[in-house]
Amino acid sequence: MSDNQQFDQNGASDSNGVILETKDVSKSFGGLVAVDNVSVKINEGEITGLIGPNGAGKSTLFNLLSGFLKVNQGQVLLNGQDVTDMRSDERARNGLIRTFQITRELSGMTVIENMMLGAKNNPGEDVLATLVKRDEVSQFEQEKRERAQELLKYLELWDLRDEYAGNLSGGQRKLLELGRSLMADPEVLLLDEPMAGVNPDLTDHILDRIMTLREEKGMSFLIVEHDIQAIMNISDTVIGMHQGKILVSDEPEVVQEDEELLKAYLGGGQV
Numbered sequence: 001m002s003d004n005q006q007f008d009q010n011g012a013s014d015s016n017g018v019i020l021e022t023k024d025v026s027k028s029f030g031g032l033v034a035v036d037n038v039s040v041k042i043n044e045g046e047i048t049g050l051i052g053p054n055g056a057g058k059s060t061l062f063n064l065l066s067g068f069l070k071v072n073q074g075q076v077l078l079n080g081q082d083v084t085d086m087r088s089d090e091r092a093r094n095g096l097i098r099t100f101q102i103t104r105e106l107s108g109m110t111v112i113e114n115m116m117l118g119a120k121n122n123p124g125e126d127v128l129a130t131l132v133k134r135d136e137v138s139q140f141e142q143e144k145r146e147r148a149q150e151l152l153k154y155l156e157l158w159d160l161r162d163e164y165a166g167n168l169s170g171g172q173r174k175l176l177e178l179g180r181s182l183m184a185d186p187e188v189l190l191l192d193e194p195m196a197g198v199n200p201d202l203t204d205h206i207l208d209r210i211m212t213l214r215e216e217k218g219m220s221f222l223i224v225e226h227d228i229q230a231i232m233n234i235s236d237t238v239i240g241m242h243q244g245k246i247l248v249s250d251e252p253e254v255v256q257e258d259e260e261l262l263k264a265y266l267g268g269g270q271v
Contacts, residue, residue, distance in 0.1 A: 099190070191221060
């Protein structure tokens with residue numbers, strides 16, 4: 001069995017329903033309307049790209065979806081469940097995991113130790129459980145260590161497993177954060193500029209891993225990224241934002257020719 005077959009626990013989904021959506025969501029900061037009555041849908045088993053010029057509202061919408069900001073009005077739904085009032089950690093336990101543009105690895109811990117931190121529902125986090133349920137805690141840690149090893153092989157970080165995370169390159173840290181996110185068995189993964197500051201070789205590797213996860217495992221992604229060509233190449237749907245509003249949401253070929261989005265970026269020309 002290959003590494004990328006081993007790590008899959010949930011399997012691909014047969015359906016392509018809506019896994020994550022907003023309904024008429026708005027967010028203001030004082031007099032600034034950052035997200036203005038936005039409704040978007042992220043389909044299960046697809047890669048959705050979120051693009052727009054600086055100040056378009058992409059990061060704010062991303063934070064509203066993941067629970068790092070509270071909406072002023074509207075709803076956020078995950079698998080049809082209203083999670084608008086859920087904290088970010090509660091959404092994570094329900095299968096919505098996000099990464100950050102600036103990676104948040106623990107630099108003084110090894111790569112595999114950082115991976116282990118991504119596992120959810122760890123009984124070892126309960127002090128009492130470590131005393132009275134030692135066998136259960138030991139079994140959990142063994143299973144998660146094996147999963148972390150499989151993921152590190154899949155991401156081609158295996159040779160760095162005992163390296164301190166602080167010694168990794170920027171691209172390797174992005175891969176580590178992706179791996180740590182996968183340790184939480186996400187249903188939908190929100191990636192915040194996964195290619196930012198990454199050299200071309202590692203960028204290709206990250207893109208390849210994302211596409212394989214979508215194609216072979218049925219994972220769902222929402223990706224905010226300034227590398228427009230990369231987004232167009234891997235996305236099933238691309239959402240274009242400007243001034244807090246959705247200008248277009250369609251297949252990449254259609255979005256690239258949208259006149260309003262072209263004007264928002266460059267005053268015309270190719271996106």
